[in-house]
């Protein structure tokens with residue numbers, strides 16, 4: 555059996571007010587091209603960058619939320635490459651001195667078992683401009699150039715695509731709850747790249763190649779691309795050929811990956827320290843930043859299991875949405891005095907469709923109470939039963955019609971008896987009155 559070896563790089567755009575190294579606004583979705591620019595983010599000669607502190611704190615927050623260590627000293631470097639999406643001729647990024655290193659996240663694999671995914675680094679960089687290709691032209695929009703971007707890089711610890719999907723979804727949810735990004739993939743806030751290789755049976759260590767899957771804009775497409783790539787690589791190796799290091803994209807129509815370009819090595823970028831920006835030393839802010847981290851979905855999931863004895867699968871689903879988890883806990887509090895268990899509440903919330911989900915804890919508890927007591931409050935059903943009671947009790951009906959209205963309670967009692975006490979008495983009375991007046 556070949557063993558898939560997968561690592562993930564996630565880029566996320568931060569929702570700071572200003573760009574990473576200048577004062578231009580970041581809110582560029584749907585804006586007129588090239589209106590949110592200045593000499594710095596256009597890379598004009600003589601313009602100098604300055605560091606956005608808000609972004610650095612957000613980057614540190616992400617790192618700490620992912621159990622990373624915050625560096626004593628961190629540095630920006632220039633990543634040199636020549637391409638029109640970055641007019642400076644280099645991207646300001648981090649290479650040898652990233653802000654955060656050595657973290658981890660526990661992520662469920664395809665057998666639902668939680669496994670440790672090691673986070674190699676979380677570093678700060680800037681986004682590039684956007685190239686558009688209408689017809690045979692190429693147009694450039696620099697509104698996005700210089701928007702703060704954080705990159706989260708894992709070790710090659712994933713062993714199946716389900717786990718990759720779970721990780722990416724969890725990460726997006728963490729970004730949203732930390733309020734550092736909207737993490738909407740369709741808007742390009744969050745971008746995934748996967749490194750995929752397969753290890754032949756019996757071999758030790760990592761393979762000597764890896765294929766990078768790039769420019770894939772949805773969780774589902776990424777999962778399809780990885781699955782395809784694993785099978786493709788196994789076929790190539792089985793036929794005795796070698797796989798070269800390169801980058802591939804995903805063709806959603808043909809459902810296959812295709813070669814984009816041969817891979818650059820890190821030394822092609824000639825990294826060197828950015829001379830125009832100071833070192834980052836924010837270790838002294840660590841405890842303050844940690845205090846600003848709210849309970850995140852992964853922490854919540856563990857706590858719900860511990861506090862309420864929920865099965866881990868239920869806890870995972872409840873925790874994936876903050877609103878749902880709050881509804882659950884509010885309902886537990888309210889249900890306690892009525893003898894309704896957390897498990898009953900979680901079962902109800904997880905078994906109804908999102909559309910039919912109770913709006914608040916009160917609705918949740920009354921739905922459970924009703925289904926437990928088996929109260930019959932369906933109008934049609936009650937009308938049929940009331941009709942039967944009327945035809946079967948002519949004498950009582952006559953005395954009601956002659957003015958003895960208290961007899962109605964005896965008729966309600968007959969309906970109750972027919973339903974072993976489960977008819978809703980108030981509704982039954984209203985229905986009987988209506989039928990007796992007609």
Ligand SMILES: [Zn+2]
Pocket residue numbers: 573576577578590591592593594595596700
């Ligand atoms: Zn600017």
